[in-house]
Structure formats: structure tokens, C-alpha cells
Amino acid sequence: MKRLIFVFILLFPLLAFSQLHILVAYDTQTGNTEKLAQSIAKGATISGVEVTLKKMAEVKDETIPTFDGVIIGTPVHWSNMSAHSKEFLDRLGAALWKSKTNGDGRTAGVFCTGGGVAMGKDEARLSMIAALLVMRFTIIGGVDDSGFGTLGPEATTGPADPGLSDKELEEGRNFGERFATMTKQIRRPKTPAGN
Numbered sequence: 001m002k003r004l005i006f007v008f009i010l011l012f013p014l015l016a017f018s019q020l021h022i023l024v025a026y027d028t029q030t031g032n033t034e035k036l037a038q039s040i041a042k043g044a045t046i047s048g049v050e051v052t053l054k055k056m057a058e059v060k061d062e063t064i065p066t067f068d069g070v071i072i073g074t075p076v077h078w079s080n081m082s083a084h085s086k087e088f089l090d091r092l093g094a095a096l097w098k099s100k101t102n103g104d105g106r107t108a109g110v111f112c113t114g115g116g117v118a119m120g121k122d123e124a125r126l127s128m129i130a131a132l133l134v135m136r137f138t139i140i141g142g143v144d145d146s147g148f149g150t151l152g153p154e155a156t157t158g159p160a161d162p163g164l165s166d167k168e169l170e171e172g173r174n175f176g177e178r179f180a181t182m183t184k185q186i187r188r189p190k191t192p193a194g195n
Contacts, residue, residue, distance in 0.1 A: 020187055021066060022180060024053045026073035027084040032113040032157040032164060037073050039169040040111060040153065043176025044071070048184060051176075056088040064095035069107035069183040070137070071152075071176075072128055076112050079120025081127055089131045096135060103137030107183045110151065111172065115158030125151040140182050142175040 022044050026037040034055075041053040052067070064070075070092065074085035081089075096102050110128040114121045129139055129151065142150040153175045155168040 020068045022069040023067040024071045025056045027082045039172030040176035043173035044180040049180045061095040065099040068187045071109045073111040076114035076124045081124045103135040108132040108137035109140045111153040113155045121154045
């Protein structure tokens, strides 16, 4: 028993530092994007992963380089991301640049909410993905009910379809879990050859 306790004491610091950190940052005006962000964060909370869920304005620039993965959510404004989301992407790039790093080896994903079925949700997500690719992140998308890949979760929240459905929230949870699982695979420490 003493030997087991001794081994645990030796290994605990290694286990504590092997925790991955994922940021779910979002902009919201009506609360819909926040609800989708919460479901994504819930899904991403798996063993070995610590999730930070924050409004974009609350994310401190100096913490940005500490995250292994970043998921960004926006409401759709005029078929594009919100102004706050664009500002956050600029801050993200500047924080990485200042720390003399980039997205290499880190993961990123996107999600959005919009008032209508065809209100520019694809354009908003593609715009964010393009910026993240320039920063050299590895992009992780979602998977729909039929098994096809998606750009990331999205929800229609306008008057004809107010709020978020259970299906949209479940898509968010599934995406969060997929994102965290794949981030663990990508960020897993490499073992030396022959071991």
C-alpha cells in the first residue's frame, strides 16, 4: 500500500500537467449563441480536458496562448460574423503573434446562430475558419445525423423557429465531445521512436 501511495505521489504532478485546455469563446446578444456555447462546453468536458467558457470580451489576451484548442461562436449579422467576433479573431492572432507562436499543433472550431434558415450561417463559419487557417490552426468540424461532415454547429433562432431545439443542443454537445477527443489525439505527447 505504501508503494502504491509513493507511485501516486510521483505520478500526480505528471497527470495534473497532462490536462488539456480548451476555450469556448462566444458573442451573444439574445442568449441563443450562449446556450449553444454551453452545450458545446458540456460536451467538451471529458476526461483529461479542462474547458473554459467565456464571452469573448471576458477572455484576457495573455491567456490565449495557453489554450490547446479554441472554439469560437458568433451570432450571424448580415451573412457574416458579428463585429465582436471579428475583433476577437484579431485579438487571437495578435496574442499568438506577441507570444511568438501560432496555431500549429492547436485545434480550432466554429459555431453560429442565425435568425433564418439561409441567413448566411455558412458564410459566417467559413469566414472564421479562413482566419483560423491563416493562423495555422487545425480545424475540427462537426458531423451531422447522416454522418457527413459540417463546418460546425449552427442553429436557426428567428421568429419562425425561436430558441434552440433539443436537436441543435445535442449537435452542440456532440461537436464539443468530438472536438475535445480530437484535440487530445492531436496534442497527445509523442513518444520517442522505439518505445
